Amino acid sequence: MNHRYSERICSTQKSFIREILKVTADPEIISFAGGLPNPNLIDDEGIQRAAAALLKEDGKTALQYSTTEGHPPLREWIAERYRTRYGLSVSADQILITNGSQQCLDLIGKVYLDKGDSVIVEDPGYLGAIQSFSMFQAEFLPVPLNEEGPDLERLTTVLETSSAKFMYGIPNSQNPSGITYSENRRKDLAAILCDHDMPFVEDDAYGELQFDGVTRKPVSAYMGGEGILTGSFSKIFSPGMRMGWVCAPEEVMEKILIAKQASDLHSNYLSQRILSKYLEENDIDAHIAVINEEYRKRAGWMISQMEKCFPDDVQFTRPTGGMFIWLTLPEGVSSSELFDAALKRKVAILPGTPFYADGGGDSTARINFSNADKEDIMAGIEIVAEVLEEIRSTPQ
Amino acid sequence: MNHRYSERICSTQKSFIREILKVTADPEIISFAGGLPNPNLIDDEGIQRAAAALLKEDGKTALQYSTTEGHPPLREWIAERYRTRYGLSVSADQILITNGSQQCLDLIGKVYLDKGDSVIVEDPGYLGAIQSFSMFQAEFLPVPLNEEGPDLERLTTVLETSSAKFMYGIPNSQNPSGITYSENRRKDLAAILCDHDMPFVEDDAYGELQFDGVTRKPVSAYMGGEGILTGSFSKIFSPGMRMGWVCAPEEVMEKILIAKQASDLHSNYLSQRILSKYLEENDIDAHIAVINEEYRKRAGWMISQMEKCFPDDVQFTRPTGGMFIWLTLPEGVSSSELFDAALKRKVAILPGTPFYADGGGDSTARINFSNADKEDIMAGIEIVAEVLEEIRSTPQ
Numbered sequence: 106m107n108h109r110y111s112e113r114i115c116s117t118q119k120s121f122i123r124e125i126l127k128v129t130a131d132p133e134i135i136s137f138a139g140g141l142p143n144p145n146l147i148d149d150e151g152i153q154r155a156a157a158a159l160l161k162e163d164g165k166t167a168l169q170y171s172t173t174e175g176h177p178p179l180r181e182w183i184a185e186r187y188r189t190r191y192g193l194s195v196s197a198d199q200i201l202i203t204n205g206s207q208q209c210l211d212l213i214g215k216v217y218l219d220k221g222d223s224v225i226v227e228d229p230g231y232l233g234a235i236q237s238f239s240m241f242q243a244e245f246l247p248v249p250l251n252e253e254g255p256d257l258e259r260l261t262t263v264l265e266t267s268s269a270k271f272m273y274g275i276p277n278s279q280n281p282s283g284i285t286y287s288e289n290r291r292k293d294l295a296a297i298l299c300d301h302d303m304p305f306v307e308d309d310a311y312g313e314l315q316f317d318g319v320t321r322k323p324v325s326a327y328m329g330g331e332g333i334l335t336g337s338f339s340k341i342f343s344p345g346m347r348m349g350w351v352c353a354p355e356e357v358m359e360k361i362l363i364a365k366q367a368s369d370l371h372s373n374y375l376s377q378r379i380l381s382k383y384l385e386e387n388d389i390d391a392h393i394a395v396i397n398e399e400y401r402k403r404a405g406w407m408i409s410q411m412e413k414c415f416p417d418d419v420q421f422t423r424p425t426g427g428m429f430i431w432l433t434l435p436e437g438v439s440s441s442e443l444f445d446a447a448l449k450r451k452v453a454i455l456p457g458t459p460f461y462a463d464g465g466g467d468s469t470a471r472i473n474f475s476n477a478d479k480e481d482i483m484a485g486i487e488i489v490a491e492v493l494e495e496i497r498s499t500p501q
Numbered sequence: 502m503n504h505r506y507s508e509r510i511c512s513t514q515k516s517f518i519r520e521i522l523k524v525t526a527d528p529e530i531i532s533f534a535g536g537l538p539n540p541n542l543i544d545d546e547g548i549q550r551a552a553a554a555l556l557k558e559d560g561k562t563a564l565q566y567s568t569t570e571g572h573p574p575l576r577e578w579i580a581e582r583y584r585t586r587y588g589l590s591v592s593a594d595q596i597l598i599t600n601g602s603q604q605c606l607d608l609i610g611k612v613y614l615d616k617g618d619s620v621i622v623e624d625p626g627y628l629g630a631i632q633s634f635s636m637f638q639a640e641f642l643p644v645p646l647n648e649e650g651p652d653l654e655r656l657t658t659v660l661e662t663s664s665a666k667f668m669y670g671i672p673n674s675q676n677p678s679g680i681t682y683s684e685n686r687r688k689d690l691a692a693i694l695c696d697h698d699m700p701f702v703e704d705d706a707y708g709e710l711q712f713d714g715v716t717r718k719p720v721s722a723y724m725g726g727e728g729i730l731t732g733s734f735s736k737i738f739s740p741g742m743r744m745g746w747v748c749a750p751e752e753v754m755e756k757i758l759i760a761k762q763a764s765d766l767h768s769n770y771l772s773q774r775i776l777s778k779y780l781e782e783n784d785i786d787a788h789i790a791v792i793n794e795e796y797r798k799r800a801g802w803m804i805s806q807m808e809k810c811f812p813d814d815v816q817f818t819r820p821t822g823g824m825f826i827w828l829t830l831p832e833g834v835s836s837s838e839l840f841d842a843a844l845k846r847k848v849a850i851l852p853g854t855p856f857y858a859d860g861g862g863d864s865t866a867r868i869n870f871s872n873a874d875k876e877d878i879m880a881g882i883e884i885v886a887e888v889l890e891e892i893r894s895t896p897q
Binding site for chain 1: 502503504505506507508509510513514515516519537538540541543545546548549552553556557560561562563564565566567569599600601603604607611612613614615616618629632633635636637666695698700724727735739740741742743750752753756758759760762763764765766767768769770771772
């Protein structure tokens, strides 16, 4: 049979990360390559209690078809959190529950992107977003990130010389770089975007994972409620239950709703109900505080070991949240070479190239700190340092 | 903010059905408009036991991120069922778990459809598929259904005069018509499709809901393993858990996998594990037999009440499975008029027009029999008959 595939699918690659994760799944490997929450910080017992109570009380309803928008009390919980945590004026009508926050990107692609449309992305940017928007044959306009956030001079040039549908970014503990936008950069970015009438799709997957204890307002807060926010319970509840959401102005939400209906009718209703029950019965803030304390320690161990073992010309970010540190290797050392050599010593890192929509980044790598224990962090970083030294001392 | 939406989203309507369901959600209304499985036939207690056991045994793993393809034992269970039930040569590698079978349509749209590509559909056809493929700006080539399946003469003309990417159909107890393709029609259809090198996307949402006790081979069985099948646990397990799958030749599966990664990484893993546990611990065939016996009775009550109450010039299908009966009203009576008038009497039916991709069908309606009890079926059909009589006797 001659399958005549779409242009879109022929031009989209398999996820490089998910392919690498297959290689690194060997339990003998110390893996810093993935992006898994620490399994010890998943409250399986609390979820078990919530599931049992919910199925007993209201099983038949929780197992039936439901509305496209999602479970109203869960949507209200999310809206309330936006109001109290960030002072945003958000109602439950502006929230739609998705199959993980990755699905938000698919829905937003459907709502905004025709073939050849442009999207402004961070450089490096989140691979899952690049892949998702690629499905809609988007072109990418990368704007470099520096320590405080996107390079606004470059952004202004891009806005003045190109026509994009929206900008996509992760202001809190960005994946892959670990960078958090400063408050001033958020304000300035919001002003520039509003001036150019440019929607901002703000992926806040790591907003709750801020272990410096600072709550930063979303960029949307400085845009008069016009931003589109995506969020996730994957990092604070359970990734396997795929519970995410999108928050958008009502006009945009009408379109997102149509896209969601066509995509899969509605998100897993049983999981929405278990999550909602869990939030009723448990102190999620206390749980988040425990996660943040554990991740703060892990990031600290990793940074101090990098400081101890790495030569001075290796640069790395010092994240205050999230799950990743970003390495920049000395000139002439390629991260794919480092990946290959470290894997032989049973340590996995993630080369940074796939995070660059337009190529480049060959000397960069993403290192995950959330999923390993202290012993593996210390041993693994030491091995990466040794391997790096070997590569540099080998005549090319 | 000036949102510049995509062409696709501007040309796709909200689901008419889901809008109607909001109107008919009033518990005082006898609703034949939806497509809900009967809640009394959802085994909430069995699911509760499976969830409790699974979360106790392996909670942390079941709540973590997982593979895009889905839980291997669940995929193997599905493949094994294809082998034993239909004699198809299917391996677990050909199965990917989706967020309900609606998501299969989205993934298939991504894999095959560029703007303006054509899809051959049944006329009337499944509204959810029309909506899903519309997201990819497909054109529709409708082929009328008659009692035994698609009109092959018309199909041949379409194949010879147009260029389609695939044909989409529901051979078992079609939604909306309730029609089941005959065995001969399946064979002839398969031969014609193979002759024209035309893939068949075979939606088998109702394959297990066959209350005449006959197991019919999929059209794919006559196409040498080249078909693409979609399936669902919604009708035999739980719709709210959104567990569906797509089965495709390995070459096609590689593309579907990329589309799934970009769409939402993977389906709800906890639900996959609960389902898999349930299938281990329970006799699903016995449960399916109970559902079929109940639906057989309901369809029987409804058909006999229609025979008793409806005038001779109202036609209706006599389904041997699934959840729907298809009405064809006498010339000059519009089903939207019937809908409005019946709703005033607190009975809801579903006008047939949205099931026609190219318009038409104004004298048709879909009647669901799975979700109502005997009393409501008898009373509701009597009211529809009375309303119909009133409409006909009112001078236009």
